[in-house]
Amino acid sequence: MPQNPQLNKNGELQHLLSIEGLSKDILRHILDTAESFTGVSEREVKKVPLLRGKTVCNIFFENSTRTRTTFEIAAKRLSADVVSLNVNSSSQSKGETILDTVDNLTAMHADMFVVRHSQSGAAHFIARHVAPHIHVINAGDGRHAHPTQGLLDVFTIRRYKPDMHNLRIAIVGDLLHSRVARSEIHALTTLGVPEVRVIAPKTLLPECVDRMGVQVYHDMREGLKGVDVVMMLRLQNERMSGALLSSAQEYFKCYGLTQEKLALAKPDAIVMHPGPMNRGVEIDSAVADGAQSVILPQVTYGIAVRMAVMSILAGNTE
Amino acid sequence: MKIHIKNGRLIDPKNNIDAIQDLFIAAGRVVAIGNSPADFHANQTLDASGQIVCPGLVDLSARLREPGFEYKATLESELRAAAAGGITSLACPPDTDPVLDEPGLVEMLKHRAKLLNLTRVYPLGALTRQLEGKNLTEMCELTEAGCVGFSHVTAPLIDTQVMRRAMQYASTFGFTVWLHPEDSYLARNGVAHDGEVAARLGLTGIPASAETIALATILTLAQETGARVHLCRISSRDGLEMLRKARQQGLPVSCDIAANHLHLTEHDIGFFDPQCHLKPPLRSQRDRDALRQGLADGTINAICSDHTPVDDDAKLAPFAESEPGATGLELLLPLTLKWAQESGTPLVAALARITSEPAALLGIDAGHLGEGACADVCVFDAEEYWKVERQSLLSQGKNTPFLGLELAGKVRATIVAGHLVHQA
Numbered sequence: 137m138p139q140n141p142q143l144n145k146n147g148e149l150q151h152l153l154s155i156e157g158l159s160k161d162i163l164r165h166i167l168d169t170a171e172s173f174t175g176v177s178e179r180e181v182k183k184v185p186l187l188r189g190k191t192v193c194n195i196f197f198e199n200s201t202r203t204r205t206t207f208e209i210a211a212k213r214l215s216a217d218v219v220s221l222n223v224n225s226s227s228q229s230k231g232e233t234i235l236d237t238v239d240n241l242t243a244m245h246a247d248m249f250v251v252r253h254s255q256s257g258a259a260h261f262i263a264r265h266v267a268p269h270i271h272v273i274n275a276g277d278g279r280h281a282h283p284t285q286g287l288l289d290v291f292t293i294r295r296y297k298p299d300m301h302n303l304r305i306a307i308v309g310d311l312l313h314s315r316v317a318r319s320e321i322h323a324l325t326t327l328g329v330p331e332v333r334v335i336a337p338k339t340l341l342p343e344c345v346d347r348m349g350v351q352v353y354h355d356m357r358e359g360l361k362g363v364d365v366v367m368m369l370r371l372q373n374e375r376m377s378g379a380l381l382s383s384a385q386e387y388f389k390c391y392g393l394t395q396e397k398l399a400l401a402k403p404d405a406i407v408m409h410p411g412p413m414n415r416g417v418e419i420d421s422a423v424a425d426g427a428q429s430v431i432l433p434q435v436t437y438g439i440a441v442r443m444a445v446m447s448i449l450a451g452n453t454e
Numbered sequence: 455m456k457i458h459i460k461n462g463r464l465i466d467p468k469n470n471i472d473a474i475q476d477l478f479i480a481a482g483r484v485v486a487i488g489n490s491p492a493d494f495h496a497n498q499t500l501d502a503s504g505q506i507v508c509p510g511l512v513d514l515s516a517r518l519r520e521p522g523f524e525y526k527a528t529l530e531s532e533l534r535a536a537a538a539g540g541i542t543s544l545a546c547p548p549d550t551d552p553v554l555d556e557p558g559l560v561e562m563l564k565h566r567a568k569l570l571n572l573t574r575v576y577p578l579g580a581l582t583r584q585l586e587g588k589n590l591t592e593m594c595e596l597t598e599a600g601c602v603g604f605s606h607v608t609a610p611l612i613d614t615q616v617m618r619r620a621m622q623y624a625s626t627f628g629f630t631v632w633l634h635p636e637d638s639y640l641a642r643n644g645v646a647h648d649g650e651v652a653a654r655l656g657l658t659g660i661p662a663s664a665e666t667i668a669l670a671t672i673l674t675l676a677q678e679t680g681a682r683v684h685l686c687r688i689s690s691r692d693g694l695e696m697l698r699k700a701r702q703q704g705l706p707v708s709c710d711i712a713a714n715h716l717h718l719t720e721h722d723i724g725f726f727d728p729q730c731h732l733k734p735p736l737r738s739q740r741d742r743d744a745l746r747q748g749l750a751d752g753t754i755n756a757i758c759s760d761h762t763p764v765d766d767d768a769k770l771a772p773f774a775e776s777e778p779g780a781t782g783l784e785l786l787l788p789l790t791l792k793w794a795q796e797s798g799t800p801l802v803a804a805l806a807r808i809t810s811e812p813a814a815l816l817g818i819d820a821g822h823l824g825e826g827a828c829a830d831v832c833v834f835d836a837e838e839y840w841k842v843e844r845q846s847l848l849s850q851g852k853n854t855p856f857l858g859l860e861l862a863g864k865v866r867a868t869i870v871a872g873h874l875v876h877q878a
Contacts, residue, residue, distance in 0.1 A: 141725055156654065235770060255772035256656040257726030265770075278774075279656030315656060342653035343661070 141263055148452040151263045151272040152445050154281040155322035163326055167291050169444035170437070176213055177439055186447045187216035193246040194220040195237065196275070197253040202411060203275050203285075206435070207250045210442035219246070234258065235265055242267050248446065249273070256280035256315075271449040279313050285410050286319025288441040290327055292434050293365055296406050300324075306333040306359050306401075307350075308391060309369030309418055310340045312380075316410045317369055318348075325349045335359035336391065339380045356391050360400040368393055368409045371418045384417050394420045398428065406430045455497055455872055456480045458490070462502025462833060466509060467806035468822035477507055479829040482872035487825060498874065500867055502833050508805050509821045510542025510830035510868060512812040514710050515686065516761035516783055518575070519850075520563065522551025527763040527850040529563075532783065533572040535849035537876035539759070539784040540832035540865040541573055543813065543820045547632075548580040549607040555580035555591045557599035564600040572875050574830075576816055578605040578632055581620050585609035590620055593629055602816050603684065605632035608733055612638055614671060621681035630682045630815075633672050635693065636734060640664035645774045647737040651720040657773060660735050662690035669693050673700045676707060684815060685709035687760060689734035691744035698753045708815050709753075711745055712760035713789035714780055718742070718855055728769045728776035729855040732760075749807065750799055756812040757793075759786040763851020781851035788861035791836055795862070801836070829872040838864040 140157045144150040149162060176184055192211040194204050204220055211218045223237055238249065248271045251259050256278030263272040276282040290300075297303055305324060311317045311334055324332050325348070334345060335353045346352055353359030360366065371387065381387050398407065407419075407429045415421045424431060457479040464475040464487065471487075478486040478494055485491055516536065519527040536544055546563075548554035554563070560577050567575035579601035583589045586609075593604055604624055611617050611633070624631045641664045646652040648659025669685070673696065676683040688694055688709050700707055714732060719739045723730045730736055748754045762779025769776045786808060794804035813821025820830050839860045844852040868876035 233767075233770070234772070253772065255774050257774070258772040260726045261772045277656075277772075281656070318654070318656060343648045343659060344650040344653050347650045348654065 141260060144452060149448055150452060152283050152449065153259045153263055153272065153274045155283045155286050155319045155326065156281070158326065160326055160328070163287070163290070163323060166287055166441070166444050166448060167294060169448060170291055170440040173440040173443045174437070176443070177436070182213050183215055184213065185215045187211065187214035187450055190216045190247040190450060191245060192216045192218050192248045192250060192446065193241050194218065194250045194275070195223055195241065196221065197223045197234070197251070197258070198276070199224070200252055200276070203252065206438045207275060207442055210439050211446060213439070214443055214446055216446070234262065238262055238266060242270060246270065248449065250275050252276045254278055269453070273445060273449065276315055279315050279318070281319050282315040283319050284438070284442050284445055285316050286323040287445070288434060288438040289320050289367065289408060289410070290323045291437050291441050292408060292430055295437070296430060297364055300327050300329050303329050303365060304331040304333070304363045305329055305365040305367065306335055306363045307367045307369065308335040308356065308359070308393065310371050310375060311336050311345060311369065312340045312342050313372065313375070314369050320367060321348050321350055333359050333363065337381070340375070356397060357400055360397055363401045364405055366393060366398065366401055366405055366407050368407065368419050370410060370412065371414055388417055392418055392420060393423050395422055395426070398423055408434055411435070456494065457869065457872065457874070458494070458496035458499045459502050459507055459831070459833060460499060462505050462507035464507045464823070465802050465805055466823040467802050468810035469824050470802065472802045477823065477831065479831070479869065479872050482829050484823055484825055484827045484829050487823070500833060502866070505833055505835050505866055506801070507831060507833050509809040509823050510832045510870065511540045511786060511808045512816065512821050513541045513544040513761070513783065513786060513808070514756055514758035514812045514815065516544040516546055516759055517549070517763065518546050519763060520550065521559070526765045529566055530570055531848065531850040532761070532763065533567065533570050533575070535783040535847065536573040537868045537870070538848045538865060538878070540787050540834055540868050541783060542830035542832065542868060542870045543574040543576060543816070543818060545576045545578055545602060545816055547578050547605050547607045549585065549609065553580045553585050554578070555583050555585070557592065557595045560596055560599040560601055571873065573870060576600070576602045576818065578603050580604065581606040581631060582611070582616065587611045587613055587616055590623055593624060594627060597627070597629060602818065603630040603632050605686070606634070608634050608636065610638035614675070617671070618675050618679060621675055621679040621683070625679055625681035628682070630684050632684045632686055634686045635665050635668035635672055635688070637664045637667045640667065645731060645735070646723060647720045647735045649720055649738050651723055655723065655726060662692050662737065662741070665690045665693040665734065666696060669696050673705065673707065677705055683707045687712050687715070687734055688745065688754065689715055689737050689741065691741045694744055694748045694753060698748070701753065708755045710756040710758045710812070711749060711754050713757050713782060713786055714760070714855060715742065715745060716749065716757065716793050717789060722855060723773070726773040727855065728771065728773055729780065729853055729857065731773055731776050731778045732780060733778040746793065746797055749793070750797060755807070755815060757786065757790055757807045758812070759783050761849070763849055764853045766852070769853050780854045781847065781849045782854070783849055784847055785842065785854060785856060785861070787832070787834060787865060788863035791863040792861060829869055831869040832865060833867040834863055834865045836863055838862065840864050
């Protein structure tokens with residue numbers, strides 16, 4: 137296998153494309169750096185000058201308001217200049233290729249690209265072809281990876297459950313189509329979580345998912361027994377077609393998180409969701425807004441984690 | 455033109471010859487092996503000391519991209535590449551634009567290829583008009599125009615009624631039907647083997663059942679209709695097993711494998727390398743090992759290049775959006791030799807898979823070097839390594855997973871019908 141394309145020749149992070157292949161040390165460094173940034177957002181002047189004079193381009197080939205906004209806020213709190221583009225609504229419809237778009241932004245002297253695309257591997261593709269001084273952050277590529285989401289999830293877990301080596305964690309829902317789940321699994325297993333369970337019907341699990349170091353459950357009640365963390369995944373509405381599922385009602389009955397099912401987990405278990413939530417489809421409102429939910433803190437920590445990633449990348453040069 | 459190839463190690467699988475023997479060619483034919491005939495005065499003498507002299511290679515599938523895709527490759531660029539690869543006969547599939555479904559197009563292609571005077575071209579006609587899977591083509595007319603079989607390439611042939619009738623019609627006249635076993639529904643949107651790597655990279659998978667289900671349909675209909683079926687590009691262990699059983703039951707089916715699939719697995723995709731975006735997909739190591747075994751024991755009849763030149767722009771995209779395929783004409787021999795060397799297969803048996811066996815499948819007089827045979831010859835150095843690079847490939851397609859690697863097997867001379875068409 138070729139050399140990990142996200143590392144520079146010193147083994148430092150040049151791009152953040154996927155959690156896979158990153159060492160425990162690199163992940164810990166990101167999480168510790170994020171820890172130091174959590175205070176910034178609570179100050180009256182919510183800014184540090186680490187990226188002053190740098191230009192961060194958010195290039196979203198696929199729409200997303202939330203992720204784009206959190207990246208924008210993170211970059212601004214680091215004092216960077218930020219440009220955000222929704223490419224599918226502009227040039228792509230005129231036939232411009234991904235690389236044309238990237239080359240144009242490079243010509244405008246951008247320093248960092250935050251990229252989202254509907255195709256798996258798009259961020260790798262861009263990273264392989266950008267000028268050497270540019271850093272690429274994958275903000276979601278197809279079903280492949282969403283590394284900052286994976287990082288903010290483990291950051292959140294570490295805050296509530298600091299001893300990662302003694303945790304039992306369940307990831308529930310549409311793993312087949314989920315870039316979030318793939319990043320979470322890599323982050324959790326790399327950081328030494330001993331038991332990661334995945335819970336889903338067979339139609340929503342990738343082949344050979346067990347090779348990723350997880351235990352497979354199809355019965356949610358069985359899978360939730362004694363877990364410390366329940367990580368729910370978003371179920372896209374279009375999954376109801378194509379014979380993947382029967383109905384939203386049946387899905388909720390079998391795999392929706394309710395208070396009753398949550399009671400099977402440890403009493404102090406936390407509930408997470410990457411958002412946006414489909415209330416009543418994968419999660420009951422009472423749980424989403426309940427005492428065990430840490431869904432909003434996830435969003436808050438997301439800013440600190442993205443600030444950490446951006447500042448670390450900016451400090452590493454080819 | 456009289457050619458004398460001297461001191462070479464002559465390997466002729468069909469006649470089971472593997473010995474240091476001279477070869478004498480005159481008027482496009484092999485006139486003698488071993489001792490010079492009386493009054494033979496060579497116009498040209500090739501010293502093949504330390505080299506191997508074998509029948510010119512026969513490739514069962516090479517896309518030449520004409521007509522319609524000249525920006526990817528032209529007849530001339532690809533036939534030069536074929537000659538450089540030691541290939542003297544090749545079959546080209548009908549997925550051109552327009553599709554090879556009319557005699558005029560086939561005649562034109564044959565005519566243009568003939569003018570170039572390089573590798574011989576044997577077109578496969580489309581099995582259905584426009585490859586739409588609905589109406590049959592004029593198979594008799596197409597055969598008269600030069601088609602050696604009828605293929606549906608990778609276009610979906612969903613309607614089993616059409617498949618059955620196409621087999622019945624083809625078998626009426628003794629034509630061979632070439633099919634790529636892949637269920638269109640199970641392969642929908644798929645770009646990689648439905649296994650570990652696709653799971654990890656988040657790529658849409660194509661399960662092995664896409665191959666086995668299609669095979670079950672094809673084999674059932676082949677048995678029922680008595681049609682001669684050739685199965686193209688087997689990729690899975692389970693598919694191979696079905697084929698082995700069908701053969702044991704006496705069904706006249708043959709099959710080939712692409713040279714890339716003999717060496718690569720899903721893991722070679724690495725971090726989304728579009729050069730490994732192939733059709734059918736590269737499967738697991740278990741599958742690859744079974745294919746190697748199937749080739750060694752004769753279940754798989756032939757290795758083909760599955761040559762598919764793709765322009766750079768079409769590969770310059772995220773994995774799933776990149777165009778599948780790899781250039782292969784110049785790699786067929788080295789990749790076959792690599793397999794022979796790694797598996798301990800004798801050269802005479804390995805070369806049979808790219809000479810006599812595919813020639814027999816095409817029903818053409820090629821792939822052997824007995825006295826009186828067509829003088830289609832390949833002379834190569836099996837020990838010489840060369841680096842696969844853009845500039846070392848004559849094909850207009852520079853797309854191959856083997857870019858940057860060194861492979862053994864350098865073609866020194868290629869002779870078609872007694873004429874030297876390549877020398878290096």
